[in-house]
Amino acid sequence: MAKRSTTKRDGMMTVQQFRASFGNEQQCGEQLSRQRWPEGFKCPRCGGPSRGYMAVRQVHECALCAYQCSVTAGTIFHKTRTPLGSWFWAIYRMSHDKKGISAMQLAKEIGISYPTAWLMLHKIRKAMSDRDQHYRLSGLVEVDEGYVGGEEHGEGRRGRGTRGVRTKSVVAVAVEHRGPGKPGKKPVPGFAALEVIPDAATETLEKFLADKVKPGSHILSDGWHSYRRLKQKGFEHTATAISRQNDPAHVLFPWVHITLSNLKRFLLGTHHKVEQKHLKHYVAEFNYRLNRRTMEPDLMVRLLRACICTQTITYKQLVAMPEQA
Ligand SMILES: [Zn+2]
Numbered sequence: 001m002a003k004r005s006t007t008k009r010d011g012m013m014t015v016q017q018f019r020a021s022f023g024n025e026q027q028c029g030e031q032l033s034r035q036r037w038p039e040g041f042k043c044p045r046c047g048g049p050s051r052g053y054m055a056v057r058q059v060h061e062c063a064l065c066a067y068q069c070s071v072t073a074g075t076i077f078h079k080t081r082t083p084l085g086s087w088f089w090a091i092y093r094m095s096h097d098k099k100g101i102s103a104m105q106l107a108k109e110i111g112i113s114y115p116t117a118w119l120m121l122h123k124i125r126k127a128m129s130d131r132d133q134h135y136r137l138s139g140l141v142e143v144d145e146g147y148v149g150g151e152e153h154g155e156g157r158r159g160r161g162t163r164g165v166r167t168k169s170v171v172a173v174a175v176e177h178r179g180p181g182k183p184g185k186k187p188v189p190g191f192a193a194l195e196v197i198p199d200a201a202t203e204t205l206e207k208f209l210a211d212k213v214k215p216g217s218h219i220l221s222d223g224w225h226s227y228r229r230l231k232q233k234g235f236e237h238t239a240t241a242i243s244r245q246n247d248p249a250h251v252l253f254p255w256v257h258i259t260l261s262n263l264k265r266f267l268l269g270t271h272h273k274v275e276q277k278h279l280k281h282y283v284a285e286f287n288y289r290l291n292r293r294t295m296e297p298d299l300m301v302r303l304l305r306a307c308i309c310t311q312t313i314t315y316k317q318l319v320a321m322p323e324q325a
Pocket residue numbers: 043044045046047048062063064065066067
């Protein structure tokens with residue numbers, strides 16, 4: 001494992017605390033058990049208590065009928081040959097580091113192969129994505145889209161069919177306004193929703209907003225024609241025309257622009273180059289962490305819970321995923 005700061009900051013779990021809590025397979029399995037069965041293990045066959053957790057087989061054995069119940073079945077850890085301790089370290093790094101962790105770095109830190117690290121991180125990303133699937137933004141919501149990834153050429157500010165930017169992907173972004181904050185202060189950003197979309201057409205953007213924003217919310221957008229029917233779709237809507245001189249987009253819609261530029265920085269900084277096909281998983285990871293940036297003491301346990309609640313995905317399923325699903 002890499003040398004990292006072990007000073008406690010902002011209530012975050014330190015590396016020392018991590019090692020003390022999840023330093024061996026027994027501890028990791030017991031943590032999974034606590035989160036899966038908060039009231040204590042109950043045998044699914046007879047309701048009996050556990051004779052104890054057996055780390056070697058990752059099972060609880062029922063004290064009454066001797067049934068062995070896997071603690072990893074139905075989770076992203078199911079049938080893994082990687083020790084739970086390595087998984088926990090990956091989850092710790094993914095939840096605590098603002099920039100996440102690359103497969104290359106993870107492979108180095110815990111001494112596993114690059115493909116294994118790559119698959120682990122994608123399984124965790126799937127758990128992150130599943131967790132955020134049903135959340136809806138509400139209130140005042142800024143929306144916009146932008147191009148991400150690929151070659152930097154062409155005008156292509158917004159992914160609206162500009163020539164010469166075909167290698168980039170379109171990402172739709174919606175960010176809630178919280179507060180008016182303090183008098184004279186600007187609103188602060190609330191929850192955000194990001195999604196890779198095939199284009200910036202009317203139907204595409206309407207579907208994005210229907211999936212991610214509660215009906216009746218007030219959408220703030222620029223004058224792009226794809227947003228023109230939002231009032232018919234059950235939203236309040238204020239469209240403000242962008243003029244380069246007076247009201248540039250980043251002034252009128254600050255939070256979607258900051259969010260998009262942070263997403264680009266995350267993709268470039270941590271992952272250098274992301275295949276278009278997998279971009280949506282990285283966007284889901286970024287979105288997950290962004291929405292939990294203020295929940296620091298719980299980050300690890302929350303992400304563990306997401307991993308426990310998600311069926312695993314195989315390498316075959318991952319590489320077979322269509323580019324735009
Ligand atoms: Zn039993």
